[in-house]
Amino acid sequence: MNATLASRFLPTISNNQPPLVFDSSTLNTQNKIPEQFIWPQHEVVPADYEALNVPLIDLGGVRQHDNEATWHAARQVYKACMAHGFFQVTNHGVSTELTRDALKCMDQFFHLPLARKLSCKRKPGSMWGYAGAHIDRFASRLPWKETLSFGYQNGQRQEVLENYFKATLGEDLEQMGIVYQKYCEAMTKLSLTVMELLAISLGVEREYYRDFFEDASSIMRCNYYPPCQQPELTLGTGPHSDPTALTILQQDQVGGLQVFTDGTWRPIRPVQGALVINIGDTFTALSNGRYKSCLHRAVVNRHQERRSLAFFLCPKEDKLVRPPAGIIGSSRLYPDFTWEELRHFTQHHYRADSKTLDSFIQWRSLTSNNSGPNYN
Numbered sequence: 001m002n003a004t005l006a007s008r009f010l011p012t013i014s015n016n017q018p019p020l021v022f023d024s025s026t027l028n029t030q031n032k033i034p035e036q037f038i039w040p041q042h043e044v045v046p047a048d049y050e051a052l053n054v055p056l057i058d059l060g061g062v063r064q065h066d067n068e069a070t071w072h073a074a075r076q077v078y079k080a081c082m083a084h085g086f087f088q089v090t091n092h093g094v095s096t097e098l099t100r101d102a103l104k105c106m107d108q109f110f111h112l113p114l115a116r117k118l119s120c121k122r123k124p125g126s127m128w129g130y131a132g133a134h135i136d137r138f139a140s141r142l143p144w145k146e147t148l149s150f151g152y153q154n155g156q157r158q159e160v161l162e163n164y165f166k167a168t169l170g171e172d173l174e175q176m177g178i179v180y181q182k183y184c185e186a187m188t189k190l191s192l193t194v195m196e197l198l199a200i201s202l203g204v205e206r207e208y209y210r211d212f213f214e215d216a217s218s219i220m221r222c223n224y225y226p227p228c229q230q231p232e233l234t235l236g237t238g239p240h241s242d243p244t245a246l247t248i249l250q251q252d253q254v255g256g257l258q259v260f261t262d263g264t265w266r267p268i269r270p271v272q273g274a275l276v277i278n279i280g281d282t283f284t285a286l287s288n289g290r291y292k293s294c295l296h297r298a299v300v301n302r303h304q305e306r307r308s309l310a311f312f313l314c315p316k317e318d319k320l321v322r323p324p325a326g327i328i329g330s331s332r333l334y335p336d337f338t339w340e341e342l343r344h345f346t347q348h349h350y351r352a353d354s355k356t357l358d359s360f361i362q363w364r365s366l367t368s369n370n371s372g373p374n375y376n
């Protein structure tokens, strides 16, 4: 079926019909949002007005291998990770032009007619493609957002993304592949620098995490949050901890990211030129529980659309997630696992929340038929 024809046959969401396709422009013509988008009261409690004080870490000196600057940055990382696991970085080496282009590509894509976006619809279980409000995965508490996701294996040839966009969206969007290739390369480079800082801050072998992620198999996700007529009832991204290792988030100037710390939701206001970084569950395991992932969410608003670009650093699928010897002390908090197993769990058995890692370990011990978890 071609794109124009498909658009006529796709049932969209209305207030009395179960949602099949998320079409925010149609939804925005109604004064109420469908009930599948209404979240429980306690999850949508408004955030404190006061923004969270997340350290702004200057990576200029670190990238030039300046010893003093590196130790200073590692101390800031330590403080942030002991408090909530969120920090921001400046002088990170990702050019303003590249960021601008990556956000522009998002606009180009998300403003396409729905039927065209659906031509690269994410298939169940796959990491790649477009998804509207996670409609095909969840029945309630639907997020008011559209996403475009794809994988990036460190060192991946440019043709992989170029061909993906060309094959699914056509030649006019092929250049998106070139932009996102450059963006993912820059993100990988930055995440390896951060891995070195994390190792220094934890007092473990400096190269351990950098080496561990040298063959990373990461995920890039573009989040598009359309305006919403009842923003106080729904969420753009529900409360969750990232199951991945490290997230580097580029948010536009609209704002909407909030972190749950000390019993309240606090906004992280956008800082021009800065990137937000946070610890994910996989790094919690790699640090033997020393650095905890933290609950966060994204709210939507009535008048403005919002965009964010999330780069999720993940280990190569089959690599054992195991903390360095120097951090284990007398006991291991989590047994060995692979990212492939945790990813599978979050895609097929569990909706990411603050307990994903513990639930995963429990689920695994109940379902695995091997000789039991390895804590050695």
Ligand SMILES: C=C1C[C@]23C[C@@]1(O)CC[C@H]2[C@]1(C)CCC[C@@](C)(C(=O)O)[C@H]1[C@@H]3C(=O)O
Residues within 6 Å of the ligand: 127, 143, 219, 237, 238, 240, 241, 242, 243, 244, 312, 343, 346, 347, 351, 352
């Ligand atoms: C393994 C994953 C689960 C989610 C996608 C990802 O590849 C990386 C992070 C996860 C997620 C983005 C965290 C927020 C909630 C979530 C459900 C979402 O709203 O997109 C998560 C992803 C998912 O699709 O399950």
Ligand SMILES: O=C(O)CCC(=O)C(=O)O
Residues within 6 Å of the ligand: 221, 223, 237, 242, 249, 251, 256, 257, 258, 296, 297, 298, 307, 308, 310
């Ligand atoms: O869009 C945001 O600000 C947060 C998105 C997020 O937490 C995620 O994609 O994991």
Ligand SMILES: [Fe+2]
Residues within 6 Å of the ligand: 240, 241, 242, 247, 296
């Ligand atoms: Fe997240």
